Amino acid sequence: MHHTTLAQMAITALIVALLPLSMVWISKDVDKYRKLVWVSVFLTFDLIVFGAFTRLTDSGLGCPDWPGCYGLANPFLAHDEIRAAEALMPTGPVTLFKAWVEMIHRYLAMGIGILIMAMMATAWYRWRREKKAGYQPGYPTALFLFICLQGAFGAWTVTLKLQPIIVTMHLLLGMGLLALLVWFGEKQNHAVQSSGPAGVPAVMPGGLRVLAALSGVVLLVQLFLGGWVSTNYATLACTEFPLCGGGRVIPEMDFGHGFHLWRELGKTSAGHYLPFSALTAIHWVHRNFALVVVFVLGYTCWRARHVAALRKPVRGIAIVLVLQALTGIATIYLSYPLAIAVLHNAGAAALVLCLTMVNYRVVFLTSPR
Template sequence: MHHTTLAQMAITALIVALLPLSIAWISKDASRYRKLVWIGVFLTFDLIVFGAFTRLTDSGLGCPDWPGCYGLANPFLAHEEIRAAEALQPTGPVTMVKAWIEMIHRYLAMAIGILIVAMMAVAWYRWKKGRQAAYRPGYPTFLFFFVCLQGAFGAWTVTLKLQPVIVTMHLLLGMGLLALLTWYGGRQDQLLRPASAVVPPARLVPVRRLALASSAVLLVQLFLGGWVSTNYATLACTEFPLCGGKLVPEMDFEHGFHLWRELGKTAAGHYLPFSALTAIHWVHRNFASVVVLVLGWTVVRAWPIAPLRPLARAIAAVLALQALTGVATIYLNYPLLLAVLHNAGAAALVLLLTMLNYRAKFLHDAPAAHR
């Protein structure tokens, strides 16, 4: 790719990033840096939802190279190449609409990368000046390397032609970035507004353990959900709670859960049998009951603790919404809006569980910090 194209893309991403950077700069918040972190959380959540929209509209190869579009900075400049590809295959994978969806996703991702670079730069600068706890540079530096890894998987998603394990890892890393930024935001909140409520540590220990268990269970379900989506197995079962008229349908776990293979193919290069897609869908569907039970019990234990009650209430609401949208996508034959909402609900659970984990830890550690 020509260096002029890279410069044009960098300038576009910087323009996208200037709005959130300006919001943080002119903010009357007691800590502009804290504001910047939470803007990063907000945009990362948006990126995950838009990434789901990109995947669900089959726009992941809207521009079949990376980082540009046919070696150019945007679909306007690649108009001829896109129209030629669209003429050969009118329904995709390359169309003008899909190219724009894919490039908007990339620009938003690059803008978030710029925000994290800004966090890291400010942290190092302020740390060298005053050694303030809010600006310890280790965490934002780790975020920088993490977002670079996420960017690498974004590139491999395109260059390896939507290989399911790569796309699923790209999704999990996006959720991981959301969790890391949320944790960092919680730390900034704690430094700005120390806890006033005192909760006996003995009441918090079981909630902390359950919150960690809930995060682990949710991570497994995120992988399974990503595996369903990247293998296009959402409609492998079109009824609920049965699948193909049976509680336990015919399933091919060996091919369905073989990780390193091409999209729609077995490891040997043959077409993936429908029973493999059924296995992928069925495991995700049934593991959802484990998620509901574990997260539901976490909500029950956290609810009586006043500082944790708002988070418990929000988790309960999102969990119910997830169950509703998950079943509705089956009965309504996979409408796009519901599928995007289901992905947004998963991201919301990641955000809320991270906040619950941090809040429970902070409240548990607060009495020791005051001794």
Template structure:
């Protein structure tokens, strides 16, 4: 366990060193946004781990056959691979799984650094930019994500656990983006508060629908239902194919099995795929309309444009995944599109909140008698 912790610190030391040597005057802001970037990368690598069937490359946790890396567990891995050459344990899959764990531990260390910096600077300056509530919640969320990562392995890729793990990872990205947006402090009040208020409700609805669609997509992936429909827009040549919703959407069951311990019927996989595919049109409609409405406000125009572009790319990658028989690169890109939409919709909601109440985003002066903020960790935005 100690060796694994050291590996996590080593992974985190690289971005921490980049922040330390940076000429950016606001290093706290830089640390938050760098953690956003790396968390986005971790989500993609997690998708790659899942899509290459490497989630059980090391069938125990946190180490690999009790060792800190696959080198030390090489004999055990080779023995398992010899028994089942196409099974979940191979040397390559073991390395993919452990690299994912090292990366995740590094992100955890960065979140600890964010929280520690926030608390130290908050005690010194009482500036809103360092308010420690969100950084503390961030660390708590990282711990929950880690717990579900462990259960993903120990419960042998149980679909509901893997799907929750994905949703928690997206929640972590969203919270980091919210914190980074708070550091930017670049927004001004909207000229028409009535329009903004209506748009904010629409943006919140978009966030909720996007979360549900990501959950459905995770359910497709974790149940290996991607190729249950091999044509588009029909499914098996039918608008409404034969489907088993009861078994398909029973949450607490083992991978590939029904709650009663029988093999999951193909009609259940079809139901899972069909629901995700058709709900995508609802999400595209609502997010597209939200982006179109947001374009009318100059401050929101860039993020609205990006939401529209990513929506189009996400639709194209989803169709390509079916037509091209589930190529790995496109499947990973489809996961990247989902993460980008989370990032952009979070930014949109942040902007709308502080266009309605811009005073909440301003930075108060330091409390009387409090020492001035360090120039290294100054919360003031710069050009």
């Protein structure tokens, strides 16, 4: 790619980042650094939701190269190439709409990368001058390295033609970035609270710390299973609920091919077409593991319901669990409507956000009974 194109892309990403940076700068919040962290949380949540829209509209290859579009900075400049590809295959994978969806997703990701770079630069500068604990640069530096890894998986998503394990890992890393930013935001809030009058730590029920950590592990497994369903296009492998596959509780399933991780999209590891029974296995496991998620996270919420410091995020988890069940069932019965499918992905991100808050507060804001 020509250096002029890279410069154009860098300028565009900077423009995308300037709006949230300006909002942080003009805000009345005295702690601009903390404000920057939480603005980054908000935009990362939005990026995950828009990433789901990108995936669900089959726009992942809307621009078949990376980081630009046909070697150019945006679909405006690549208009002729996109129209030529669209003329050959009117429904894609390359269309003008899908190209714009994909490039907006990339520019939003680049904008968040610039916000994290600003966070890292501020931390290093303030740490060298003030040595305050809230500005320790290790965490924002780790965030920067993490988003570089996420960008690499974004590139491999395109260059490896939507290989399911790569796309699933891209999704998981996006959720991981959200969790890391929320944890950092909670840390900044804690630093502000610690600088004020000392409070008495909330008393938590015994074993809640273990339960919260277990909930995180269970949610991580379900995120992988949900990503695996989406990236293998197995959402409608079961068109009934609670039954599946011709009115059976346990349908015909091919776990070996369904959960072989390193293979092309729609193919077995041997290069043959993936059997429908493999897609059924993928869908069935995600659907049934959701019961484990509801039980573990629901029990955690019940145990934590009386802890004042946990009340809001726990209430959020309980509400989102109900909505996730409803949107998951609606996706099956309404034949995979786009809006509900995107909302289901947004619910998963909301669970990550709320559960990260619970885990941080259980560790740092409460004391065992």
